[in-house]
Amino acid sequence: MINKKEKTGMNQKKLSILLEQNRNLYTKTEQKLYEYIIENLDKVMYFSLTELSDISDVGEATILRFCRKIGFKGYQDFKIAVAQELTLMTRMTGDETFIEKIRINMINVLNDTYELIDEQALKQGIKWISESKDVIIFGVGHSGLTANDLQSRFLRIGKKIEVITDPHFQIMRASSVDENSVIITISRSGSTKDIIDAVTQAKKYGAKVIAITDYVKSPLTKQSDLVLLTAGKENSLDGGSLVAKVSQLYIVDLICTGYSIEAYDYTENMKDRTAKAVSDKQY
Secondary structure, three states: OOOOOOOOOOOOOOOHHHHHHHHHHOOOHHHHHHHHHHHHHHHOOOOHHHHHHHHHHHOEEEEEEHHHHHOOOOOOHHHHHHHHHHHHHHHHHOOOOOOHHHHHHHHHHHHHHHHHOOOHHHHHHHHHHHHOEEEEEEOOOOHEEEEEEEEEEEEEEEOOOOEEOOOHHHHHOOOOOOOEEEEEEEEEOOOEEEEEEEEHHHHHHHOOEEEEEEOOHHHHHHHHHHEOOOOOOOOOOOOHHHHHHHHHHHHHHHHHHHHHHOHHHHHHHHOOOOOOOOHOOOO
């Protein structure tokens, strides 16, 4: 069945998402081209294929392969996306205050994450979580904080899950899973060695792995059974963590809400019980 967000014709995702999402797939020459495009986006829109090839010192065939690799039919399709991206950037670099710019960044990252959602993978992941009595979340650093948020959400609706953010405990816990276990891994880069080591260990014993990550292909996604993509692209205003966390929390909310819908009567009862349990903690 065709996803309701699937379009025909030109790729509908933002160029910045596509460039970033596929960055760890680039060859050395493609990385050189990527860097030139990022630094000269306003000029690229006006270059012919030959002109871009000459000025970037990258062959025309390589440029065409690069365009197709990130999801475009060809160079003209790519240039249209460049123009659209520049239009959006112009809107965001006007006279807004930093308050307005942060608001725009938050809205954009939610919209971008929405465009990346694989509804079938999301539903399958929720089903696995619902059926398993051994759900573990792995995350380190800022992603570890998101893991704690996910556990907190599940705790309120009566789903018992375990969060491990220490790499040594992760690898030990990964050694005690089985085919009934579900591991949720949270990693922006998908290349955090501690997470990869733990997931590799868990896969030996048959655990199912759900990855929440920014990149389509990475060491983590190679080891994962399901991938839920986030769009937490870094920029200087966000300081490298806030926008990424918003994107991750959106996926967290989707997982928990989906689980609540699947087990509605049970989760409604547990929300009532947990709310009453903490009510005495307030004046």
